[in-house]
Amino acid sequence: MRASRLPLSLLAVASTLVLAGCGGRAADNSLLRESFDSGDTFSRTVDGRPAEACEAARRTLLSQGYAIARADDGQVEGNKNFQVREDDHEQLVLRISCAPRGSEQALVFVSAVQDRYALKKSPTSASVGVGALGSVSLPFGSNDDSLVKVASSTITDSDFYRRFFDRLHQYLPAAAAAKPTPAPAPAASxxxxxxxxxxxxQRDALLAPLRDRWNGADAGQRQRMLSHGQRWQSMSPEERDKARRGLRRFEHMSPEQREQARALFGQMRTLSPAQRDALRERWTDMTPEQRKEWVRENPPPAKPR
Incomplete structure (x- = not known):
């Protein structure tokens, strides 16, 4: 008999553990549904300050028949009642919080809770005092009706919140009205x-810098300036355009690149066409360190004053 009872007791213990395990999973089921993912069902970023966003939320609730229980620059709360059946009553409570996001935007959080109430009737009987018998309860009386909360849940329907935010945007101040209108651009000269x-x-104003440079130059510098001017006069339109493009490239060079360009130009001025081609080919094959060494050995000419 004892041998037969042992398997039965083990079975009972195992059954208890299984039930306990199932009960634990059932209890944790609602918690496991909280994923804390990166969705934006309950929040949106809107243009405007938090106070403006909360005011837009207040107007959104008012436009849909909600009674406002609280409203300030940071929070809004409103509720709306529904009569589902004669003995059932539902209330929808929306709570909105507005937080700053940067200098010109606000982050709006909203949560809706649906509470369900049921009508409960509690019969009462009348008591009558009868002489020596004391108090006697009689079978007639009245019923006390009261609403009792029987369920409460947070609404998670994304379409519900999308409609709320769509309506809220209609009450936000226009971004164009909130930002200053830029001044019109001045008319082109x-x-x-x-x-x-x-x-x-006008001619004198343009020539003044060149005149000052000429007056401060020595004989050799003046000769180079005159040669440059004469050479420019002898250039074709295509050659002048090429020279302008080269000048623009020179203006966008780094100081090191400008020094290298001036050193190359100073050397090529004294070379024949064949020697210039050879120097260009040699320069192309040089490493950055070799180019620096070449510039040190062949420094650029002094800048004209």
Whole structure:
């Protein structure tokens, strides 16, 4: 008999453990549904300050028949009642929080809770005092009706919150109205005429820097300036355009690249066409360190004053 009872007791213990395990999973089931994912069902970023966002939320609730229980610059709460059946009553409570996000935006959080109430009737009987018999309860009386909360849950339907935020955006101040209107751009100056049509004063203003540079130059520098001017006059339009492009490239070079370009130019001025081609090919094959060494051995000419 004892041998037969042992398997039965083990079975009972195993059954208890299984039931306990199942009960634990059932209890934890609602917690496991909380994924804390990165979805935006309950929040949106909107243009405007938090106070403006909460005011838009307050107007959104009012437009749908909600009674406002609380409203300030950071939070709004409203509720709305529904009569589902004669003995069932539901209440929807929306709570909105508005937080700053940067200098011109707000982060709006909203959560809706649906509470369900049922009508409970509690019969009462009347008591009558009868002489020596004391108090006697009689079978007639009245019923006390009261609403009792029987369920409460947070709404997770994404379409519900999407409709709320769509409505909220309608009450937000327009971004264009909140931002200052930029000043109109000044009208472009009229195109200046060719050199021949310039006034004497305009020509003098353009030539003043060149005149100061000429007056401060020595004989050799003046000769180079004059040679450059004469060479420019002898250039074709295509050659002048090529020279302008080279000047623009020079302006966008780093200081080190400019020094290398000036050193190469200084050397090529004294070379024949064949020697120039050979120097270009040699320069192309040089490493950055070799180019630096070449510039140290062949420094660029002094800049003209």
């Amino acid at each position: 009229a195109a200046l005429p060719n050199w021949e049509q310039l006034t004497p004063a």
